Amino acid sequence: MADYELALCFETAFSVGVGNASLYHTATARVIPGATLRGALAATWWRRPDADQMAFVELFDDDLLVTAAYPPDAMLRTAATFVCKYMTKPECGQVVVDEAVWEAAECGTAPHECWVCDGPLRLESGWVSLPEAKRRGRVQLDTQETAQDGALFSREYIPVGNGAYVATIQTTKPVDWLEGATVRVGHGRSQDLGRATIRVTEMHEGQEDWPETDRPLALHLTSPAVITDEWGASSVDYRDLEAELRRVSLEEVKLRERQRWLRSELITGWHGQSALPKQPEWGLAAGSTFVVEGLSRAGWSRLRRGIGWRRAEGYGQVALSPLEPKAHPPERISFEDWRRLSAPLRKQQAIWDQLRRLLVETIGSFAKSDEVDETAVANAVERMKPMRAVGAGLLKPHVATILSLPKPDLEILSRHLSAPRGDDQRWA
Ligand SMILES: [Zn+2]
Secondary structure (H helix, E strand, C coil): EEEEEEEEEEEECCEEECCCCCEEEEEEEEEEEEEEEEEEHHHHHHHCCCCCHHHHEEEEEHCCEEEHHHHHHHHCCCCCCEECCCCCCCCHCCCEHHHHHHHCCCCCCCCCCCCCCCCEECCCEECCCCCCCEEEEEEEECCCCCCCEEEEEEEEEECCCCEEEEEEEEEEECCCCCCCCEEECCCCHHCCCCEEEEEEEECCCCCCCCCCCCEEEEEECCCCEEEEEECCCCEEEHHHHHHHHHHHHCCCCEEECCCHHHHHHECEEECCCCCCCCCCCCECCCEEEEEEEEECCHHHHCCCCCCCCCCCCCCCEEEEEECCCCCCCCCEEEEEEEEHHHHHHHCCCHHHHHHHHHHHHHHHHHCCCCCCCCCHHHHHHCHHHHHHCCEEEEEEHHHHHHHHHCCCHHHHHHHHHHCCCCHHHHHC
């Protein structure tokens, strides 16, 4: 079995129905489902002069796996991913918290606030950075070739110029029939929509992503998965997902109970040959995520062909989430930091007690103002009575350094310095 990257270089716009057509408007999917791409590849395959039914069945029924296609810079946010709600500062964009990654990496509790602006976080699940769809209208003509009253049809499409869409295919058979071939994706052949040229690149073993660790791992679905319970009914329960992971990986993996990270969606589709709609069924949505214990490299390699039903159509694709959180809140002040910063002040035993109280007071007044700049710090230091004593002027830079700490650090300091009883008295 070899993995290939299949790039679709679109020469015309495309529109892929997502089963939500209303009477007059049809939206397009912005990620091309594996089933759609697979159907398009099958049509391309049949155009070969030596095409025969037997070879088709061998390749398409038993061998070829086709994943969804999307632009390389599109990103799938898992159902456990939170971002800054209000984005009040440009750096807020760096705040991306995947709770499943935090849990697997045993980093402690994931942050619940934006560490740039201190604002709340909001869930951001699903694909981001996908191309924008455009809308095209078309008038319905009646038998006299004149426009029918009120019958204006519109359809969404993805325009050209968004770069290639990329999918992964797995097969044991040669892929030379794909390289350079033209494929038609989605709706609108008569309008020459969805025409793309295929480029195929083999992906080598070195690109394998196993992290060599025996700690828990966060995994996520990159395409919807159709899982069933023990009676064969479709299920979105984590216990049935665990059973499926065990069945496919052949390992006694254990899933953490985090049902909220599993999203469901109604999966629709069409039978290629009969053009009849398939029975819709509930599945786990792309981006559903879970933390697994006890998975080895061998087990992971078995999961890479997907889980659940309709895998050949690209359903049930699993990916490893990052091993560590990509972004962290900055480290907060520790006791050791504080000892170092406050050492010169503590040496002045005669005034330390008074200075400590003044620090708490000043931090309290800073907390009430939005912006504390250098001037505000300098003024505050000048106002501190002990600073007027002979020799104490040398302490000014040290006091200023402490008061210039970020707000969350000052809050920690204030807490320790003002309420030493019962708390950590070492700080005071
Ligand atoms: Zn923010």
